[in-house]
Each structure stands twice: as C-alpha cells, then as structure tokens.
Amino acid sequence: MSALSKVHTVAITGVDGAVVEIEGCIGAGLPAVHLVGLPDTVLKESRDRIRAAVVNIGIRFPDTRVTVALSPATLPKVGSVYDLPLAVAILLAAERVPVGRLDGAVLLGELALDGRVRPVRGVLPAVLAAKESGFSRAVVPLANLDEAGLVDGIEVLGAAHLAEVVAWLDGSGVLAEPGPLVVDDVDPTVADLADVVAQPEAKFALEVAAAGAHHIMMTGPPGIGKTMLASRLPGILPPLGRREALEVSAIHSIAGDLPADRPLITVPPFVAPHQTSTVSALVGGGSGLARPGAVSLAHRGVLFLDECAEMGPKSLEALRTPLEEGQIRLARRDGVVKYPSRFLLVMAANPCPCAPARDNDCTCTATVRRRYLGRLSGPLLDRVDLWVRMEPPTTGALHAEDTAEEPSAVVRERVRAAREAAASRWAAEGWLTNSEVPGVVLRRRFRLPAKALRPLETYLRQGKVTARGADRSLRLAWTLADLQGLDRPGESEVGLALQFREKGWT
Structure with a gap:
C-alpha cells in the first residue's frame, strides 16, 4: 500500500497568486522521482536538487518510486519556488517528519544541494494570495522573511536550511520571525x-x-x-x-x-x-x-x-x-x-x-x-x-547671488495637499488622483458651469482639441483647482489647462 502526503504552496501568475496542492506518493517501482502537473524545465530539475538536499542533511531518500502531483494540473508551474514544499511532501510520504504543523501552512523556497533554502522571487504576492485563500502560516526563505512579513494577518516564519524546517516540523527547533519594519518616506538619493x-x-x-x-x-x-x-x-x-x-x-x-x-x-x-x-x-x-x-x-x-x-x-x-x-x-x-x-x-x-x-x-x-x-x-x-x-x-539668473529656489519639501507639501483633496473627493469610487477619473464622470456627475466650460467649447469648435483631449483638460483643470484650494475649477483653470495642452514644439 502506498503512502500519501499533502503540502501547499503558491504559484504566481502576473501579480496574482494561486494556491497549489502538492501530493506525494511513495509506491512500488524502480527508484525514481516523477513530477506531474505541467512543470517547467526548472521545476523538473528540482528532482536532483531535492534528492541531494535530503541526503546532505542526513536523511535517507526513499529508494523506491516517488510520484509528486501538483494541482491544479492545468496551471503551468514555473520556477524553483516549489523545491522546499516538494522536499517536505516527499519526507511526509516517507514518514520521515510529522504532519501536524503543516495544517493551514504554505511553503516557498529553492533548495541548494547542501540543503540551504535560497531566496525566490514573488514571495510578497504569494503570501498575500495565501492569506486571501484562508491560510494562517507561511514558511519562506530567511532572505525573504522581511518581505513576507509585510503581510498582516498571517504568521510568517523564515528558514535558512532544510534541516531547520525538519527540526521545526518535529518540534525540536524554531524558525525565525520577521524583525521590525524599516520605512523611508523620502529617498535621500533624489536631488532637490x-x-x-x-x-x-x-x-x-x-x-x-x-x-x-x-x-x-x-x-x-x-x-x-x-x-x-x-x-x-x-x-x-x-x-x-x-x-x-x-x-x-x-x-x-x-x-x-x-x-x-x-x-x-x-x-x-x-x-x-x-x-x-x-x-x-x-x-x-x-x-x-x-x-x-x-x-x-x-x-x-x-x-x-x-x-x-x-x-x-x-x-x-x-x-x-x-x-x-x-x-x-x-x-x-x-x-x-x-x-x-x-x-x-x-x-x-x-x-x-x-x-x-x-x-x-x-x-x-x-x-x-x-x-x-x-x-x-x-x-x-x-x-x-x-x-x-x-x-x-x-x-543673470545663473549667476545671481541672491537666487533662492523653492526646495522640494515645500513643493511636496502643496502636492500632498492637492492629492489629499482629490483623494477625498473620489474616495467613494476608489480613485486616488484626478488623472484616474473617467471623462464621463467629469462631464455628468461633476459637470462644471457653462461659463467655466466656454474655453473648452471654443477649442472643440475650432478643432484644437479632441474628445479625449477635452476629458484630459478637465482632469487637469481639477488639479489646478486643487493646488489653489478651490472647490471646483472655473473658467481660468479650464483655460490654463487648455493652454498647457496647446504648447507646441516651436
């Protein structure tokens, strides 16, 4: 009778993640590891990495036929992120480690031949997808620990070696936890x-x-x-x-x-x-x-x-x-x-x-x-x-001794106030800036008075602006109004927005 195991990981497609179920089965047959479920070339090569990593941490690799299935089978599996969960699935099927701590957990990581857990790409969206799918724990490479720790509402643990994961599973060891988050609101390398x-x-x-x-x-x-x-x-x-x-x-x-x-x-x-x-x-x-x-x-x-x-x-x-x-x-x-x-x-x-x-x-x-x-x-x-x-x-402008240009911090404060005004206005729709607002919203729900629209009507009549350009001019006019602290743009803001678009190459 064959032995079965089940482990979960996450596949990344774009910025979206999908939970992948990995099933390990050890049965009768010649010694070999068979992967099924649309693995790519890198994933197929994981068989050799996993075998070497397991042997080098002092655990005997199963000397019989090992079949590992990745589900959903129709989803392409790309990269080396599956190494760690594949190794654990094989060890579980071979009854080398207990299963208890894997309930509600996903595993991510590439394995070196000596058992080290290497960092992988896409850990942050993978942990986000795991949390959204109802998982409560994620084991990731130690080098990706702080990245994975950005996700709230899920326990994140970091492993530097396969031996650490095995010790954690049998209760004789612990895994690292994320440290305090370091955030920089201003990039010091950006010139003023x-x-x-x-x-x-x-x-x-x-x-x-x-x-x-x-x-x-x-x-x-x-x-x-x-x-x-x-x-x-x-x-x-x-x-x-x-x-x-x-x-x-x-x-x-x-x-x-x-x-x-x-x-x-x-x-x-x-x-x-x-x-x-x-x-x-x-x-x-x-x-x-x-x-x-x-x-x-x-x-x-x-x-x-x-x-x-x-x-x-x-x-x-x-x-x-x-x-x-x-x-x-x-x-x-x-x-x-x-x-x-x-x-x-x-x-x-x-x-x-x-x-x-x-x-x-x-x-x-x-x-x-x-x-x-x-x-x-x-x-x-x-x-x-x-x-x-x-x-x-x-x-004179280049060599004047009393030239005092505005620093970035002063301008940034005006920009921040304008963006906050726009975000507050569009909060119900989820838009953050005026450039995201569809033209139909500005033309109907937030339609400006006829007097304010006179410059735009003139430009449209003369063919100086397209229908798309008219919508973009309205968005620009709203930004000009936000910078001045106005409730809505008037004729001068609409006119200035059109002048900015009218500027040519000569």
Missing part, C-alpha cells in the same frame, strides 16, 4: 528641486503633473535642464499609501529587484529606460510567462523617456494601452498575465536632430524637423496633458 535655476514655467508644470499624476512633455535644447527636472520629480511626490506601497513592492518582488533591507517601497519609483529599449523591455515580456517591464516597474511612480524622439515607433506606440487603462496584458506561451501600470509619464526631447543651443543655429530643414518629431504619433501625444517648451535661462 532647488538645484534647478530659473525655468519657473517648467517647475510649475512639474508640480501640476505631480499633483494630479498627469503626463508631461518637455522640449528644449540640450543642457537646458530637462533631465534635471525629471530626476527631481520623485522628490516632490508624496509617499505611497499602504495599499499602493504593497502593490509596488509586489511588482518589484516578481522582478527580483526588491531591496532585502527595505522590502516595503514607500517612495514612488523612478524608472528611466534607455532610448534603445525594446518593446519587451518597456511593457514586459519573456518566454513562458511574461515578466514585468518598465511600465509596471514604474507603477505609482515616474516613467522617464529621455530623448523620446530617438525611440522606435513600435516601442512608443506600445505605451498607449497602459497610459489609457493603467494596466498591461501580456500573452505568452504559458498564458496571459496582467500587471498594473499606472505611472506618470515624463518625456523629454530636443527640437530637432542637430539640437543647437540656439534656434537660429539650427541646420535642419523644415522637413527634417517635422520628420524627427513626427515619430511621436498624434494618439500618443493626445495622452500627454502638459507640453512645456523650455528656454535657456539668462546669464
């Missing part, structure tokens, strides 16, 4: 906005973009400060709330770049891919199940595209869906995954290929200039709310 001299219009546009999470485009000659301004944008954004911080941390956990000593990301991320980045690098990709790309890593933060006119048209057009929907769906061989991607887009470009310091020094023909910026399609630019043409500062 006060370092940027002059450019008052661009700074104000950046403040508006931060307050409402509106997309912004900056043009101007090289060295004028476009990159300086963009890199300082995270310094004026308020810290992420608990829910948003967990969302962002889960994505970076799957990507494998979550800091071990600061697992909860509370500072809005800043992602700046190179202009040669491919479509897969921007939106996500890879074989099997797609991994998150730059648009998802920048979720709730900033995606900065420097020299965007130098990027390939396919890469730029791939941004349209995440810009509009706030998420990206990727279909690959093993299924479709969905990643959140609600970010603040900042684009910067030179006016033309030769990029002179002064316009009258330009050697490009009108056709070349049109072709250069024509790489940015109309539908993409229609999703940009603020267009800013930056001009070189005067010599």
Whole structure:
C-alpha cells in the first residue's frame, strides 16, 4: 500500500497568486522521482536538487518510486519556488517528519544541494494570495522573511536550511520571525528641486503633473535642464499609501529587484529606460510567462523617456494601452498575465536632430524637423496633458547671488495637499488622483458651469482639441483647482489647462 502526503504552496501568475496542492506518493517501482502537473524545465530539475538536499542533511531518500502531483494540473508551474514544499511532501510520504504543523501552512523556497533554502522571487504576492485563500502560516526563505512579513494577518516564519524546517516540523527547533519594519518616506538619493535655476514655467508644470499624476512633455535644447527636472520629480511626490506601497513592492518582488533591507517601497519609483529599449523591455515580456517591464516597474511612480524622439515607433506606440487603462496584458506561451501600470509619464526631447543651443543655429530643414518629431504619433501625444517648451535661462539668473529656489519639501507639501483633496473627493469610487477619473464622470456627475466650460467649447469648435483631449483638460483643470484650494475649477483653470495642452514644439 502506498503512502500519501499533502503540502501547499503558491504559484504566481502576473501579480496574482494561486494556491497549489502538492501530493506525494511513495509506491512500488524502480527508484525514481516523477513530477506531474505541467512543470517547467526548472521545476523538473528540482528532482536532483531535492534528492541531494535530503541526503546532505542526513536523511535517507526513499529508494523506491516517488510520484509528486501538483494541482491544479492545468496551471503551468514555473520556477524553483516549489523545491522546499516538494522536499517536505516527499519526507511526509516517507514518514520521515510529522504532519501536524503543516495544517493551514504554505511553503516557498529553492533548495541548494547542501540543503540551504535560497531566496525566490514573488514571495510578497504569494503570501498575500495565501492569506486571501484562508491560510494562517507561511514558511519562506530567511532572505525573504522581511518581505513576507509585510503581510498582516498571517504568521510568517523564515528558514535558512532544510534541516531547520525538519527540526521545526518535529518540534525540536524554531524558525525565525520577521524583525521590525524599516520605512523611508523620502529617498535621500533624489536631488532637490532647488538645484534647478530659473525655468519657473517648467517647475510649475512639474508640480501640476505631480499633483494630479498627469503626463508631461518637455522640449528644449540640450543642457537646458530637462533631465534635471525629471530626476527631481520623485522628490516632490508624496509617499505611497499602504495599499499602493504593497502593490509596488509586489511588482518589484516578481522582478527580483526588491531591496532585502527595505522590502516595503514607500517612495514612488523612478524608472528611466534607455532610448534603445525594446518593446519587451518597456511593457514586459519573456518566454513562458511574461515578466514585468518598465511600465509596471514604474507603477505609482515616474516613467522617464529621455530623448523620446530617438525611440522606435513600435516601442512608443506600445505605451498607449497602459497610459489609457493603467494596466498591461501580456500573452505568452504559458498564458496571459496582467500587471498594473499606472505611472506618470515624463518625456523629454530636443527640437530637432542637430539640437543647437540656439534656434537660429539650427541646420535642419523644415522637413527634417517635422520628420524627427513626427515619430511621436498624434494618439500618443493626445495622452500627454502638459507640453512645456523650455528656454535657456539668462546669464543673470545663473549667476545671481541672491537666487533662492523653492526646495522640494515645500513643493511636496502643496502636492500632498492637492492629492489629499482629490483623494477625498473620489474616495467613494476608489480613485486616488484626478488623472484616474473617467471623462464621463467629469462631464455628468461633476459637470462644471457653462461659463467655466466656454474655453473648452471654443477649442472643440475650432478643432484644437479632441474628445479625449477635452476629458484630459478637465482632469487637469481639477488639479489646478486643487493646488489653489478651490472647490471646483472655473473658467481660468479650464483655460490654463487648455493652454498647457496647446504648447507646441516651436
């Protein structure tokens, strides 16, 4: 009669987790380990890792046929996260360890040949999924312990070695518990906005973009400060709330770049891919199940595209869906995954290929200039709310001794107040910023008086703005009103919002 065992773990698909039941069966037959349930190549190789790890901690591996089934069988199983639960399932079936402490528990971790439990990706979303599925305990690699400890309402334990897990199961040992959480609300590596001299219009546009999470485009000659301004944008954004911080941390956990000593990301991320980045690098990709790309890593933060006119048209057009929907769906061989991607887009470009310091020094023909910026399609630019043409500062502004620019902390306080006003207004619907509000809500439930809408009616009649552009202008007007402490935008706020969209390349 064969011996059976049952252990649970979690499979990650995108940012969602699904509980996987692992059944071990030891029966008659030639010595071998058989895995069933759509394992990938990495998981198939776990048979050798598990055997070596069990033997090297002094336990005799079953010298008969071992069958391990992973259910649901139709769900692809990817990665090495199953090593630890597979080893425990085999040890349970062989009656090498007791089963008591595994009730209501999930196990995650990769095994080294000597039995060490290595860290794995996606522990945070896996523990979140386990908690939502009713599990009360999670055993994770010690290196992922603080990350898993971010989840409230579930007991989290960390193991550095398979021998520790065996000792914990038989009651002769204990596992580590999470330490105190360390949180930084401000990234000390982000430079201060006060370092940027002059450019008052661009700074104000950046403040508006931060307050409402509106997309912004900056043009101007090289060295004028476009990159300086963009890199300082995270310094004026308020810290992420608990829910948003967990969302962002889960994505970076799957990507494998979550800091071990600061697992909860509370500072809005800043992602700046190179202009040669491919479509897969921007939106996500890879074989099997797609991994998150730059648009998802920048979720709730900033995606900065420097020299965007130098990027390939396919890469730029791939941004349209995440810009509009706030998420990206990727279909690959093993299924479709969905990643959140609600970010603040900042684009910067030179006016033309030769990029002179002064316009009258330009050697490009009108056709070349049109072709250069024509790489940015109309539908993409229609999703940009603020267009800013930056001009070189005067010599006096650069060398004035009494120049006192506003620091990031002062601007961040205004942005925080504006965001709190917007979040309070849209709390019933779950929206956090004005940029998330559907246009139909602004046009019906929060419709502005006819006088306030007169500039918008004029622009629509003259064909200067599209229907999508009109909705985005209304969102921008609400942000301008929030920055001024107004209950709702008036004619001047709507007019200013349209002027920001009217700014051209020349």
